[in-house]
Amino acid sequence: MTDNDSSTPPSPNAPGRSPNWERDLLDRLAFAALTEQRRARRWKIFFRFFFAAYLLVILVLAQSDNWSGKSLTKRHTALVDLDGEISASSQASADNVISGLRAAFESSYTVGVVLRANSPGGSPVQSGYINDEIKRLRTKYPKIPLYAVIEDVCASGCYYAVAAADKIYADKASIVGSIGVLMNGFGFVDTMKKLGVERRLMTSGEHKGFLDPFGPVKPGEAKHAQELLDQIHRQFIDTVRQGRGKSLKETQDMYSGLFWTGDDAVKLGLVDELGSTSYVAREVIGAEEIVDYTYRENVFDRFARRIGTAMAQTMSAEILGRVPSLK
Structure with missing residues (x-):
């Protein structure tokens, strides 16, 4: 071994090294x-x-x-928004709208309530809940009027909901009506044949695959579906007649699903007068100060709801696609 072998360990007593260098x-x-x-x-x-x-x-x-705004200790007009599609999982759900209405009526400083509507419609069930609650609150608080004010559109389920108001106001260019019910979907029978795809559906009930989009329409199921739609349509018409009373000037097309401008809706009795939210608060209710009671989910409520419904939405998508809609 030479003197320059690199494998030789350094001497612990090398010059400049502390004897306790390891420590x-x-x-x-x-x-x-x-x-x-x-x-x-x-x-x-x-x-x-x-x-x-x-x-x-x-x-x-x-x-x-x-x-x-809700801590105001002076008389005011209470405002609740019904905005967007009416469904159980939307901002315009019955739970949210009803929560706002109840808070508005319960305030001892509320002089009148404005339900500001801007919706194409949606679930007949959710719309019916709102209509029923409006009637209940009007009975419980007879001295507090509730007026519906239509903005851009109040069609189908939206009109179903607001028909219970004391009066309905709209802009001359608002879209009002569409009193009808629909159930839509798609059929892929011919497409599957062209692609050579075979449908394998197993059920334990004769009609469990009701209106299956991958199979031909069965006359009996189509007839049953139409009966469902007709029944809900009659409920819708009865609700409108009950809410509007003698103001209605019924025509052959009124319940056909057509819609009209605010100007024409006044002539038909679907709307009482033309006017905006501020106009109703100032000139009709007599309390120009407006306080917003609309229920809006906070970020934590929204997060919890989305987590809780994510799996349910996936499992129920097929069923919900066939639920009747007031649109």
């Missing part, structure tokens, strides 16, 4: 590890406080709409 090295490594642990612990505490403060700020901002 010094271990001490420095231990101290560095301890410092790193302390730093990691401080960052962990910081991020915990930061995350908690962030959640608190989101909660405050999310609830701000529900807090603002």
Whole structure:
């Protein structure tokens, strides 16, 4: 072995090296590890406080709409929005609209309530819930009037809901009506034949595959579906007649699914007068101050609802596609 063999370990007594260099090295490594642990612990505490403060700020901002304006201690016009498609999972669900209406009527400073409608319609069940609750609240609070004010459109299920109002107002260019019921879908029988796809559907009930889009329409099932639609249509017509009373000037086309402008709707008795929300608050109710009681989900409610319904929506998509709709 030569003097320059690199495998020869350095001498512990080499010039310039401390006799306790191993211990010094271990001490420095231990101290560095301890410092790193302390730093990691401080960052962990910081991020915990930061995350908690962030959640608190989101909660405050999310609830701000529900807090603002409702502490007014003077007479005012209460406003509740019915905006968008009416369904159990939308902002215009019966639960949300009814929550806003109840809060509006329960305020001791509410002089009158405006239900501001802007919706193409939706579920007949949800629309019926809103209609029923309007009638109940009008009976419970007879001194507080409820007026519906139509913005761009109030069609089908939307009109079903607001027909119970004391009076209905609209703009001259608003779209009103579409008193009818529909059930739609698609048929893929010929497409499957062309693609050479075979449908394998197993059921334990004669009509469990009711209106299966991958099979031919069965006359008996089509007849049953039409009877369902006709029954819901009659319920819709009865609700409109009950709500509008003698104001209606019925025509042959009134319940055909057609819709009209606000101007024509006044002539037909579907709308009482032309007017906006501010006009009704100022000139009809007599309380120009408007307080918004519309229920709006906060970020936590929305997140929980979406998590809770994600799986259910996947499983029920086939069924919901065949539910009658007031659109």
